[in-house]
Amino acid sequence: MIFQKIKDSIYNPEFYREIRNESFGRAFAYYYKLAFWIALISAIVASFTISPKLNSFLDLVDEKVLTAYPAGLEVTIKDGHASTNQVAPTLIPLPVTEIPAKIDSRDNQMPADLENFLVIDTTQPFTLEMFKNYHTVALLTADSLVSYDRGQAVTIRSLQNWPSFVINQGNLTTWSTSLNSVASRWLLPLVLVGIFLLVLFIATFALAYLLVASLLVYLVAIIRQNRLTYSQAYRVSMHAITLPVIISMLDLLLPSFTLPPFLFTLILLLVVAVNLKPLPTPN
Secondary structure (H helix, E strand, O other): OHHHHHHHHHOOHHHHHHHOOOOHHHHHHHHHHHHHHHHHHHHHHHHHHHHHHHHHHHHHHHHHHHHHOOOOOOEEEEOOEEEEOOOOOEEEEOOOOOHHHHHHHHOOOOOOOOOEEEEEOOOOOOOHHHHHHOOEEEEEOOOEEEEEOOOOOEEEEEOOOOOOEEEOHHHHHHHHHHHHHHHHHHHHHHHHHHHHHHHHHHHHHHHHHHHHHHHHHHHHHHHOOOOOOHHHHHHHHHHHOHHHHHHHOHHHHOOOOOOOHHHHHHHHHHHHHHHOOOOOOOO
16 A cells, blocks of 8 residues: 555554565655655645636736727738727827836847837837837837837847737727637646646656765764665665655645755765664674
8 A cells, every 4th residue: 555655654663674675666665656756746736826816817817908909999910911990100108107018028129118018000110119118028010010129129020921910909808808718718727737747857857866865874874773775775766755755745735835955865865874783692
């Protein structure tokens, strides 16, 4: 039973006397069963944190986009050209006052005087001065979409290869509803599967860490007068890592908690020292 082995791997000197001679196959089987349960619990715990935040984000985007977009505005992209049903320019302000600070935080060189999220001006030819004077994140001209890339670098994307479509408040509402439906149905499960696979990947990568940790386990065994070969020390390490891994999971429950790397190794060695009792001296 895996849970009994988890308990024994934390403390059971008799169990540690037995596993010194177990096969690598059995040691790996235990290690990956432990990794499976850690990955599963991590995904479940993350779901309680991510799901409310994802729903709040989708609701916020939905509310702010539909509120900021002018009710009567219709933008048509056709054959690589943009046109609107209103007199240019049309300014769509940033939805919330915090957005400029957030945009600026991604790159210290981002202009701090941004006022608009999008400006639509399909009547004038593009100039860099015009773009900067609009204090906007993006500018839609008759044939291009202009926006800041990194820092104050300006990127011009041609509309030539864009598909034909119409943007109005009705279409935005439909797209937003579809996006929320797809995100709630698929995005969260994909994120949780990603977390599960990431934990398994980290567990596999940790096997390389055990190559070094086993040398320390080998030295601890000598000190405890319970000599091991290096291969035995490696197999013991795959069990002794149980407690530090479980303690590390507190990162999920307590965001402010971080287990320093040296403490992780120290706990592993402490488990080995407690469980490896001195062997009886032969007569």
